[in-house]
Amino acid sequence: MVFPFESISYQAPSMTSYVPPLRDMWFVIDQVLHLPRAWARMPAFADIDADIARQVLEEAGRFTTDILAPTNSPGDLEGCHFTNGEVTTPQGYKEAYRAYVEGGWPALACDPEAGGQGLPNALNAVLLEMTAAANHAWSMYAGLLHGAYACLHAFASPELKERYLGKVVSGEWAGTMCLTEPQAGSDLGLLRSRAEPRGDGSYAISGNKIFISGGEHDLTDNIVHLVLARLPDAPAGTRGISLFLVPKLLPEELGGGRNAAYCDGIEKKMGIKGSATCAMRFEDAQGWLVGEANRGLQAMFVMMNAARIQVALQGLAHADAAHGRALRYALERQQSRAPVREQAERPADPLTAHPAMRRTLLDQRCVVEGGRVLAYWGAHLLDTAEGAPDAGDREQAENHLALLTPILKAYLTDAGFQVASQALQVFGGYGYVHEYEVEQTLRDSRIALIYEGTNEIQAIDLLVRKIVSDGGRRFGALLDVVAADAREAGASAHGPALAALVDTVRGVTGEICASAADDAEYPFRVADDFLRLAALTFMAHAWLRLDRAASGEAREAADFLAAKREAAGHFFRYNLPEAELHVARIRAGRENLPAVALIA
Numbered sequence: 001m002v003f004p005f006e007s008i009s010y011q012a013p014s015m016t017s018y019v020p021p022l023r024d025m026w027f028v029i030d031q032v033l034h035l036p037r038a039w040a041r042m043p044a045f046a047d048i049d050a051d052i053a054r055q056v057l058e059e060a061g062r063f064t065t066d067i068l069a070p071t072n073s074p075g076d077l078e079g080c081h082f083t084n085g086e087v088t089t090p091q092g093y094k095e096a097y098r099a100y101v102e103g104g105w106p107a108l109a110c111d112p113e114a115g116g117q118g119l120p121n122a123l124n125a126v127l128l129e130m131t132a133a134a135n136h137a138w139s140m141y142a143g144l145l146h147g148a149y150a151c152l153h154a155f156a157s158p159e160l161k162e163r164y165l166g167k168v169v170s171g172e173w174a175g176t177m178c179l180t181e182p183q184a185g186s187d188l189g190l191l192r193s194r195a196e197p198r199g200d201g202s203y204a205i206s207g208n209k210i211f212i213s214g215g216e217h218d219l220t221d222n223i224v225h226l227v228l229a230r231l232p233d234a235p236a237g238t239r240g241i242s243l244f245l246v247p248k249l250l251p252e253e254l255g256g257g258r259n260a261a262y263c264d265g266i267e268k269k270m271g272i273k274g275s276a277t278c279a280m281r282f283e284d285a286q287g288w289l290v291g292e293a294n295r296g297l298q299a300m301f302v303m304m305n306a307a308r309i310q311v312a313l314q315g316l317a318h319a320d321a322a323h324g325r326a327l328r329y330a331l332e333r334q335q336s337r338a339p340v341r342e343q344a345e346r347p348a349d350p351l352t353a354h355p356a357m358r359r360t361l362l363d364q365r366c367v368v369e370g371g372r373v374l375a376y377w378g379a380h381l382l383d384t385a386e387g388a389p390d391a392g393d394r395e396q397a398e399n400h401l402a403l404l405t406p407i408l409k410a411y412l413t414d415a416g417f418q419v420a421s422q423a424l425q426v427f428g429g430y431g432y433v434h435e436y437e438v439e440q441t442l443r444d445s446r447i448a449l450i451y452e453g454t455n456e457i458q459a460i461d462l463l464v465r466k467i468v469s470d471g472g473r474r475f476g477a478l479l480d481v482v483a484a485d486a487r488e489a490g491a492s493a494h495g496p497a498l499a500a501l502v503d504t505v506r507g508v509t510g511e512i513c514a515s516a517a518d519d520a521e522y523p524f525r526v527a528d529d530f531l532r533l534a535a536l537t538f539m540a541h542a543w544l545r546l547d548r549a550a551s552g553e554a555r556e557a558a559d560f561l562a563a564k565r566e567a568a569g570h571f572f573r574y575n576l577p578e579a580e581l582h583v584a585r586i587r588a589g590r591e592n593l594p595a596v597a598l599i600a
Helices: 022-032 035-040 050-078 093-102 121-134 136-155 158-170 296-332 355-387 391-432 438-449 455-465 473-489 495-516 522-549 555-575 578-588
Strands: 081-083 086-088 174-178 194-197 203-213 223-229 242-247 261-266 277-290
Touching: 022 035, 022 050, 022 121, 022 355, 022 522, 022 555, 035 050, 035 355, 050 093, 050 121, 050 136, 050 438, 081 261, 086 261, 093 136, 121 136, 121 296, 121 355, 136 158, 136 174, 136 203, 136 223, 136 242, 136 277, 136 296, 136 438, 158 223, 158 242, 174 203, 174 296, 194 277, 203 223, 203 242, 223 277, 223 296, 242 296, 296 355, 296 391, 296 438, 355 391, 355 522, 355 555, 391 438, 391 455, 391 473, 391 522, 455 522, 473 495, 473 522, 495 522, 495 578, 522 555, 522 578
Parallel strands: 174 223
Antiparallel strands: 081 086, 194 203, 203 277, 223 242, 242 277, 261 277
16 A cells, blocks of 8 residues: 655644645545546546546645645735725735646646546545635635536537637636525525627626625636526526626627626625625626526536535535644643643643543544545546446436535535534634634634535435435435445444444435325425434445555554544444434424424
8 A cells, every 4th residue: 555645745734834634635535435446447537547646636735735825814814805896805816826727727627628637526626625725715716617617518609618618727717606696595586687688699687696706806807707697588486597608808809898797895704705705786798698598507507516516625624624723733732631641740731632632633533534535425426427438327426426415515514614613622712813723714614504505405405305306216326335335344344333324314214205295394394414314324434435445454554544443433433323313303303393482
């Protein structure tokens, strides 16, 4: 077993620097998920071997550590500036973005025919985790590019692709998603923005959008806005929504100049202060239809689903960054005398010697490392759905990913916020001040539970729309994957515990599906607990796989592998029992929620 990143150190780790855990990342890619072998079976990735993948990780680590991470804390303090309709990003952001584009990072997982590098989405997921951990606010500008690319690549006309796709792939031009309106948050059926035909194949777009990440900034000359709006004869609700490409700057062949797309202000926010969250106004702005009329959500959901995976990776990134800082602090900080002491002559012991702190740090580690397996597995399912040579494998991957996406988004963003809060607790009073950055991570992480569909909406999407709707058939097929690995693991590697949990989840799923016919509100009442139960099941599967990968013989990595096995044991002993709580609450949810208690 080879661990190529043992000697890499971009800078000496401190409480405030970010150093990506390349060794852990590679272990998941190579030893847990065996991705290089899987890529070899896909024609699009047949030339992507382990050496190329390791090089991508190393260079991404160098960029995020040396160039991006130093902008994080200063950017949070400075924030964005809004003057006369223009937004200036914090110092260092433009230089970091230029380096990002020059390094070819926006094109990493894009189609070579569109100017991309054609690398797997799983490697792009590693990049997204690193950039979010190094500077979440900055990563908002860069992260939107891939979703915009995916949407235009799938639905734009040849003319629009010729004009815009290559610039988006390269990162020369930025992109946005313009969905939300003051009266229409998660309920897009209420949106009012209008699109009037101009008679030349384009449309005049008018309306107001809010909470638009990167709606205006100084990182790129042009910004490609993807705007949801209604045609004059559109039916009501979501069936009457179309998608339009509205550039900040009009094409040169149409005279160039500024389009009628304006930023009226930026939000003063709790976190990600270096990310410009804009109120946008379109006044007969010229735009072009993307995809079919009245089927805009079909096109936009390509971008939204990409964004949900990205937000899940943000949650993972927050958890990892916070845990890394807390662990380094706990190893150095001498505080009080531990119940069991290694050196009695010391006046105090490190925090890691205290059981309460050790338990907290182990809980954090279980979330981070198990969550990384889930996130990278989800990204690989996207690669499989797009590139597997067998149609049945592609369909199965699509079904699995549809179920995993809301779980990843909700569970990992919850985890990012919770781990950041726990990390602040490890620091004590020092964690509450800016210099140690963990309070910034706590603030930055909170938004991820809200945007791209709140976590409550993710839970409803999972249980009501994707499980109850087909009687649990597709979810049962995903559980079959977990059950098969549990059986293969046998009695010596947490297999029985996972197998028993899978049986419990199958039973609970059947109960919900059966009861929903008589009580339509029941699955809505228990959706949050069901998602958490499902997430714990897949986390247990992740730790089973980690434990199995760490059970090989490799004396040069004995401590590293032993730590993995110990963490697996901790997860199954201390963390997995939470599943029993959610089972009990799901069954308690058969009783209706009281209404009087809310108003009396």
